[in-house]
Amino acid sequence: MKINIIGAGIGGLTTAIALEKKGHQVEVFDAAVALRPIGAGIIMASNAMQIARRLGFADEIAQAGNVLDRFGIADHEGRPLQMMDIQAIRTKFGEPSVAIHRGQLQQVLLQQLPNTPIHVNKRLQSIQQVSGGKVLAFFEDGSQAESDVLIGADGLRSATRKAIFGEKPLRYSSHTCWRGIIEHQFEAAHEAKELWAKTGGKRVAMIQVAPNKVYFYYTEKHKSGFKVPSTDQLSYLQAQFSEFPPMYAEVIAKANPSEIFHDDLYDLKPLAKWHQDRVMLLGDAAHATTPNMGQGGCQAIEDAWYLAEYLERYSNVAEAFAAYEQFRRPKINFVVNTSFMIGKMSNLGGALGHRLRNWVLSATPKKMAEQQLETLFRLQ
Numbered sequence: 001m002k003i004n005i006i007g008a009g010i011g012g013l014t015t016a017i018a019l020e021k022k023g024h025q026v027e028v029f030d031a032a033v034a035l036r037p038i039g040a041g042i043i044m045a046s047n048a049m050q051i052a053r054r055l056g057f058a059d060e061i062a063q064a065g066n067v068l069d070r071f072g073i074a075d076h077e078g079r080p081l082q083m084m085d086i087q088a089i090r091t092k093f094g095e096p097s098v099a100i101h102r103g104q105l106q107q108v109l110l111q112q113l114p115n116t117p118i119h120v121n122k123r124l125q126s127i128q129q130v131s132g133g134k135v136l137a138f139f140e141d142g143s144q145a146e147s148d149v150l151i152g153a154d155g156l157r158s159a160t161r162k163a164i165f166g167e168k169p170l171r172y173s174s175h176t177c178w179r180g181i182i183e184h185q186f187e188a189a190h191e192a193k194e195l196w197a198k199t200g201g202k203r204v205a206m207i208q209v210a211p212n213k214v215y216f217y218y219t220e221k222h223k224s225g226f227k228v229p230s231t232d233q234l235s236y237l238q239a240q241f242s243e244f245p246p247m248y249a250e251v252i253a254k255a256n257p258s259e260i261f262h263d264d265l266y267d268l269k270p271l272a273k274w275h276q277d278r279v280m281l282l283g284d285a286a287h288a289t290t291p292n293m294g295q296g297g298c299q300a301i302e303d304a305w306y307l308a309e310y311l312e313r314y315s316n317v318a319e320a321f322a323a324y325e326q327f328r329r330p331k332i333n334f335v336v337n338t339s340f341m342i343g344k345m346s347n348l349g350g351a352l353g354h355r356l357r358n359w360v361l362s363a364t365p366k367k368m369a370e371q372q373l374e375t376l377f378r379l380q
């Protein structure tokens with residue numbers, strides 16, 4: 001089939017790779033003026049790495065990133081509340097979890113698509129499903145593109161979603177988040193630890209993504225729209241980090257202020273449907289989740305693989321889309337709901353609240369936490 005994909009993010013590019021491997025003719029359209037290696041870091045968990053192995057680029061990700069041995073949650077002083085040794089899970093599922101610079105991940109994905117037309121400066125405006133089983137995509141510059149199937153992988157504020165279902169409300173998570181890349185090398189480079197402060201939804205992590213490159217993120221609980229002037233951001237973060245061990249303020253001091261990204265965090269209230277006729281939503285466009293489980297990108301990658309599988313398995317698009325949605329929904333709902341709940345739990349503050357929260361985390365049997373990870377990492 002001729003399949004057009006809107007969005008050249010993690011989901012769109014991986015879907016292009018998976019569909020091309022099944023023999024479809026694919027074109028990708030992105031609103032950005034150019035596909036630049038920007039952004040901070042991301043963790044490609046074992047489930048995404050297993051798909052990357054099936055699609056043939058797992059080694060490239062592992063080489064460009066940093067393989068993790070341990071990850072979990074610690075209190076504001078760095079004392080472990082729930083740390084997991086993920087070596088055993090790696091042995092079980094065959095693939096590690098890898099922390100990587102987003103720009104590097106994008107490069108690896110683009111390298112798998114040397115002959116695919118990837119058009120930039122193409123902002124989708126509207127869609128028309130025409131008789132004869134064709135879909136027309138109309139772009140802001142006045143151009144249009146026709147295909148048999150259209151995949152909307154255009155992220156949280158998806159224009160494809162709006163075109164087929166109208167405006168859908170986003171849910172503000174009550175967290176705002178700063179992130180960036182800092183030139184630094186940790187000795188414990190293979191550990192990803194998130195520290196939870198006593199109040200204010202304050203959480204910080206600093207994770208090695210490559211030699212001398214550390215990805216940091218930091219959240220706080222605020223009403224949406226909270227802003228710190230960009231010239232004051234670094235000093236603001238340094239002051240806020242005084243609650244954590246001194247290393248955090250020391251490392252953040254090395255950040256380049258112009259490369260600190262700040263966004264409010266939203267997810268999407270679960271949609272009743274992800275597709276309409278021959279248009280399917282994928283990744284954040286279909287089921288944006290809060291980043292508390294580090295799974296939004298990983299689930300977009302799972303979507304890509306299974307969508308290509310279901311389109312191959314069924315001779316008719318309607319049946320393939322319906323079966324794919326039915327198959328993907330339970331796992332997606334688990335991720336979106338659990339992630340939202342973790343965000344709420346992290347907000348518990350005050351003398352009692354944070355003790356209760358920390359107790360729940362540290363008292364959760366290791367076996368149970370590992371089982372939850374296995375549910376995430378297991379593919380069918």
Ligand SMILES: Cc1cc2nc3c(=O)[nH]c(=O)nc-3n(C[C@H](O)[C@H](O)[C@H](O)COP(=O)(O)OP(=O)(O)OC[C@H]3O[C@@H](n4cnc5c(N)ncnc54)[C@H](O)[C@@H]3O)c2cc1C
Binds near residue numbers: 008
């Ligand atoms: C702080 C934070 C940390 C995170 N950490 C992790 C993590 O560790 N692991 C993980 O798996 N996930 C993580 N995520 C989630 C992850 O970033 C997203 O789930 C993932 O990027 C979604 O990929 P996508 O391809 O669906 O959308 P995007 O990556 O948002 O890509 C959408 C693309 O569509 C394009 N586009 C938008 N509108 C239009 C339009 N109208 N026309 C054409 N093109 C358009 C955009 O330019 C963009 O290139 C995190 C998210 C946040 C906010």
